[in-house]
Amino acid sequence: MQTATSTRESVRDYYGRVLQSSVDLRTSTCCTAESYDPHVRRILAEIDDEILTRFYGCGSPLPLALHGCAVLDLGCGTGRDVYLASRLVGQDGYVIGVDMTDEQLAIARRHRDPQTRRFGYDFPNVDFRTGFIEDLESVNIEDESIDVVISNCVINLSPDKEAVFREIFRVLKPGGELFFSDVFTDRRLTPEVAADPVLYGECLGGAMYIEDFRRLLAATGCADYRIAASSPIEIEDESLRSRAGNVRFTSHTIRAFKLQLEDRCEDYGQVARYGGTIPEAPHAFGLDNHHFFETGKPVLVCGNTASMLTRTRYAEHFDVTGDTSVHYGLFDCAVEAPSEAAGTGPCC
Secondary structure: OHHHHHHHHHHHHHHHHHHHHHHHOOOOOOHHHHHHOOHHHHHHHEEEEEEEEHHOOOOOOOOOOOOOEEEEEEEEOOHHHHHHHHHHHOOOEEEEEEEOOOOHHHHHHHOOOHHHHHHOOOOOEEEEEEOOOOOOOOOOOOOOOEEEEEOOOOOHHHOOHHHHHHHHHEEEEEEEEEEEEEEEOOOOOOOHHHOHHHHHHOOOOOEHHHHHHHHHHHHHHOOEEEEEEEEEEOOOOOOHHHHOOOOOOOEEEEEEEOOOOOOEEEOOOEEEEEOOOOOOOOOOEEEEEEEEEEEEEOHHHEEOOOOOOOOOOHHHHHHEEEOOOOOOOEHHHHHOOOHHHHHHHHOO
C-alpha cells in the first residue's frame, strides 16, 4: 500500500522525468486546442511552445468574468493555465500557481518575464510557488483571499483529496468559485488499479468515483456543484486498458461556489435574465450543462441557481427577480432537458 509520501514521489517522478511532452501520455486525457473557446485559443497563440508541449490537463477550467480577479491554480505545472488566466484577469488581477514538481516550475518561472512583455503588461501579475495543494497555508495563501480556484487534472493525483477541498474552501472568498477539470469514474477502483503507478500517473488510478466526490464536497459544506462540460476518456494503450477493466473514466469540468446552498433544487418562483454583459459571451451564458441563458430571455431557476447568479461575481451580469419568501416545493428539473452527464450532479 502506498503512503502519501510515496505517492507524491511517484507523481513527481512521472511528471518531472518520465513525461517529456504531452505526446508521451498513453490515454486521451489531454484536450486539443480545438476544444477551447475562441477567446482562449487566441491567448494560446501568445504562449510559448515550451509551456504548451508539457501541458497534461484534461479540460479548460477557465470560467468567464475573470477580469481583476485573484486566481489560484492548483498543480500549475509549466504554467499554461496560469498564463491563460494572467491574460484574462488583466493587469489589475493576479494569478498564483502552486506545484510540487521542480522541473515543471522551472519552465513556468523561466517564461514569466517574456510572457509579461508579450501580454503588454508593465509588471508580472503571476507568481509560482513550490508546495503541496493539500497545504496551501505553507505557501502563504491566506484565508478568504482568492476569488477563483482552478485546477486541471491534478486533484486526482493527490493522496489526500479531503485536505485539498478543505483548503480550497478555506482560501476562497465568500461567493468565490471553484472551477476545475478532472477525471471521474462510474465506480470505485480496485486497490490494484489505484496502486498501479502508470495508471496513477496517467490520472486514472487516483480518479474519484463521482458519488464519493459528491459526498466529499458535501462534507466540506458545499451542498451543490454543477457539471459544466464532460467528455469520455479513451485508454489507447492496450495493456493499460486491460488493467483498468470495465471502469468508465470521464473528464468533467466542475463548478462549485463558496455559498450556503440547499442539498436539493427548491422552487421559489425565481426568474433570471442574463444581460449579455460578459465580453466573451455577448449572446448567451452557460452556467452548467443544463442551465443556458440567452441574453435577455427570462429563465425559471431554482433557489441554488439564483444564489449562484446573485451572490457571486456574476451578479452584475444577471437580473434575478423573486426571493425565497414563498416555497413551491422541489424545482421541476424536467423542463430543462438535461444531458446525460447532468444526472451525476446532486441538483437539477
